[in-house]
């Protein structure tokens with residue numbers, strides 16, 4: 001993704017890595033007709049004719065928002081050296097901090113870390129391994145965690161990978177006294193248009209939050225995992241296999257699209273590949289499409 005400038009606010013992507021997962025596993029209700037419609041505006045070499053043959057390529061990345069001299073990091077990917085019971089994401093070794101360096105920032109420069117939710121691929125770089133212990137990667141930052149997700153993930157025991165991530169990437173931040181618990185009444189930054197605030201997008205996780213930044217009337221929507229793949233713009237009702245509450249997640253997706261389609265609003269989804277950011281447009285009166293910023 002190229003850097004995006006919205007008035008006094010700029011957004012850069014910090015890439016960690018990407019992966020291809022079977023589409024029929026991730027989004028079981030997507031049909032061949034949905035894929036045909038998607039291909040009229042989205043190209044990916046892994047998208048086959050039928051869902052059973054198609055791969056779903058996802059990117060894992062963070063966004064850095066710079067505004068008024070403050071640096072806000074949104075979502076922190078999987079992290080390095082983390083033991084996970086999900087083999088493809090265990091003990092990874094990504095040049096993530098080097099990629100952060102390409103934006104001109106060092107870990108010490110991050111003022112705020114905001115995790116849209118507390119799944120393992122959104123909290124990983126909160127900590128890094130130093131002399132055998134997990135220490136905060138961004139020592140000068142306040143880390144913002146959603147209250148409802150913190151409550152849920154501090155107790156949940158059914159999904160090992162999220163429990164492991166809580167233990168090595170969230171708990172050490174709480175112990176270091178660097179965490180602030182936030183909800184939709186929390187403003188992250190006050191001095192830009194109407195500010196940067198949080199919107200309730202629960203469903204994918206119990207306390208999932210979306211970050212909305214407004215600058216001179218334009219909005220940037222950091223939608224986290226409300227969308228994993230552009231096909232969900234066509235099929236917002238299609239449940240993603242990792243949605244904690246699939247019915248609620250699909251209502252949330254539909255609501256976000258209704259709210260921001262054909263508006264001066266740029267979406268920054270947590271897992272779209274390539275140009276990543278774009279606008280949602282309503283075409284032919286009812287159909288939706290995503291228009292990437294580089295088109």
Ligand SMILES: [Zn+2]
Nearest residue numbers: 119121225270
């Ligand atoms: Zn995710």
